[in-house]
Amino acid sequence: MKAIMVMYDSLRRDLLSVNGGPIPTPNFERLAARTVQFDCSYVGSLPCMPARRELHTGRYNFLHRDWGPIEPFDDSMPQLLKENGIYTHLATDHYHYVEDGGCTYHSRYSSWECYRGQESDTWVADLTPPPAEYSPHLIGTKNMNGTLAAMRRKGGWQNDHNRQRWQTDGDFAMHQTFDNGIDFLQRNGRFDNWFLQIETFDPHEPFTAPQDFDGRYFSPDDPFVPDWPPYAKVDEDEKTVENMRKKYYALTEFCDQQLGRVLDKMDELDLWKDTMLIVNTDHGFFLAEHDWWGKGAAPNYEELVHTPLFIWDPRCPGAAGQRRRALVQTIDLAPTLLDFFGVDIPADMTGKPLAGVIAGDVPVRRHALFGYHGAPVGITDGRWVLLRAVADSTVQMYEYTHMPTHMRAPFSVEEMRSTTLHPGFSFTKGAPVMKIESRVNPRFAKAQAEGEDLLFDLQADPAQQHQLENADKKAELLDAMARLCAENDAPEEVYERFGLKKPER
Template sequence: MKAIMVMFDSLNRNMLPNYGCDWLHAPNFKRLQEKTVTFDNCYAGSLPCMPARRELHTGRYNFLHRSWGPIEPFDDSMPELLKNNNVHSHLVTDHQHYWEDGGGTYHTRYSTFELIRGQEGDPWKGHVNESVNIETEVDHTRNPIMKQLFEQDQINREYYKEENAHPQSLTFKNGLEFIEKNHNENDWFLQLETFDPHEPFVSYEEYKDLYPHDYEGKHFDWPPYYFVQESEEVVEHGKMEYAALLSMCDRNLGKVLDMMDKYNMWEDTMLIVNTDHGYLLGEHGWWAKTVMPVYNEIANIPLFVWDPREKARNTRREALVQTIDLAPTLLEFFNVDIPETMQGKPLRGVIKEGEKIREAALFGHHGLHVNITDGDYVFMKGPATPENGPLYEYTLMPTHMRNMFSPSELHNMELTEPFDFMKNVTPLKIKAGKGLINPYQYGSKLYNLIEDPKQENEMQDMEVELRLTKALVKLMKENDAPMEQYERLGLDSAKELTIEDIKAYREREERSGELEELAEFDMKRSVRNQIIGLMNMTPSEERDQTLQALVSFLRQQNKTTILESDLYEFKQQHLQHMDDSMFDYFMGLVGRTN
């Protein structure tokens, strides 16, 4: 038996013909649908990239215990379990996060691996003191990290001006070489994983020509992780650039299908086509992912599976499945024992007859909303207070995405009792950073996916919220979630919840955002969130002084209602040390309430 996983990154399923898109050119995704089972209710679990890959390896949620980070010493890794049971596991990827500090232990779990350089801001080709001069719709140079990534990306692009040199092309080329070499062999798993269609949307004229449109603006193929500020013309152009790259992905997917046809591999080879998460292309007024609520365009992801044992093809399944199910699915396929630590379930029964393997699914980012869906509703449970705490990281591998934890972050770390999946290994408990966004600003949200599939209208239904909150607590317990996660969300894990509790939680969330020092002033919720954000941007020892200065400033201006413009004027008079562009960036971001 053999298995091939073709994994894309940031694949918005609403752009695929398999899920209703009637204008995107993707004939091989259509062809894929004819040969596989299409899953309509597949959800991501832990977001974004490397947390999703930890789930792919371990078959369990990552986001309640830690953020972005490596495979841990106590983790059960699916490709390593295959390797240790005489199934050759091979990774071919251009996903550059694998060779950063926060992903450096993943690729070494495979029997063999090939790493293709050059995507996004991968520090690949060295051009010393070479300036990058390109006018773009988005100023990527405001943020020092983005500036470095953007400039490196422009250098990298110089080395794949032709499609055959593009990292995606090389990834598929090497993956196809592995299949060509080994199609007659038995017991192997290939993970053929490309970074595309993740931004930046780099493709070629052949694909861009599929989507003719009028565009007179500046260069734009790298949307910001921010709300949409660009014109409709720019947004439409961004979608077309994404579509062109997705058509390039489709072309390469077709090459895998061709090879399976050529060698009649459908008889003994499992095929999985998947992604880590989706991507917003202007939906809900947002670009990309991570700084907004996890809407379905991000969480509800495409999944296609061919199981040669069941031979179910050109059919759909409604059962609720998740990324955590892929590791046990592959282990079961190769008759390798599934560790007790894995929470996911093999998909064979779902593929065969639509077996229901879960009532509900959790998903989210570490420290943001804890989200739950039963397929009919989505409930996004936000923090109970503006402090969004307490919150800790539990790890033996203290690294962020591109760097290790700083010494200051580790000064107050402590050893703590292991969780049930840690094999009696005592982890470090480290206070988590605040991150880019405080989910408190959005509040808790409930959506009816049947009546409102685009999640345009928040609903209030205490019975539904009670049911989903109970399911959320149940799944958190099954995941052995840290106790402070319940406290952060305003939940009592030991209490049998009632409708009155749900009403009390909602009232407490609203009251906790009140700023007693500013009680004499009226303000919109968005302005209140901006003031909370301003306090979070201020060193803790200066917050009381800054808040009092704001009150004095408003009284001097004879204000009864606080407007956003008042905060900008206050900044210019009293907070000159804050960088103007960064202030604008974060104040705009924290002012969002949806």
């Protein structure tokens, strides 16, 4: 058996032409004709690395941990495949894998390659003094403050230096990532027992696309320079908003082209007969919907958490071109791959294999949780969505870990002074863990005012424009949220912070 995953970052399902969106994506349309498309696919943990930990472990990350590495007690899907004779290869340009907060993911694979230069990757060394505080590719800088402002102030100019290396389509990190994956297929496609993960950072901001794609929306004689929106409220004029959306559209068309290269190679090598294909993303992105840019600072509306997911399972050829309504999540991908290769699924994985959903839309769950660590928690049954605000922000959250790192640095000595030893959880395999006071990102925690929940009926209001008051439905969803927290062995402070009644055992 063989399997390929093509993973994007910040890909919006509703904007693809295959789902009636405005972005021409002929290769996603080809993909949909060959695969099962999941209409109720949701994130679990946000943002980037928390989602990838779920991809490895098949269980929620955000109830116990913020951004961080794979832990010693984690069951890692590619590691388990490798240990069971399945060769695993990662081709990526996602630079967070080579930072402190992602430092143990890539080494779980049999082999890996990372291409440099995306976003603020500290790649090109250029000591030229910047001519201004912020790069001209950024908008909304007056609305940024604190850590985010500092990151964009420095990272914007780093990105300007990086992108100078990208002169032709083939220079772009995403193109090189797909080159690597296609080379793997060309050399190894005839062999059995391998898993290939082609993972690109695109269409994550900044929305930098080759001229071949940017030129579909902008004339070289009248360019639009910015391509990097903030994580903030929208206060730009309509023309700027429209142009920034076009920048995202152009980059997504580039993503679509790269997907087509994989589909072409699968056709050429006749891989469809015995190779699973998964095409997915970690989360979406706000492009001025609900008057927000980006992610994190806004409530977790559908544009962020309702994701595209396509799967071809060669064991179910009759399912090609069909859609499924069953509620699925990122945590289901690890057990799906283990099941496909005949590898035992660890008891600590709470995600479910999707073979039954693919074959006959057999449900695997009634409800799905999603959120950032310590910030408002969402729950959905596929129709109703409750976005639960923090009920009591004075309740201290904690990080439970053996690997105390943030995105780009270890925990500070000051943070480590708060460390106590916790006896561990159901998934730490008898190992105690460090319990460290969490510094919850205030931008995430305040995405909804304290105590102000949001309830929506997606069937009647898919754009989430009309908040509802329905006490019975809210109580039902809060009970389900508490039940899922218990099933995932959530720490006590989660119940207190979100005003949940812990179920009796």
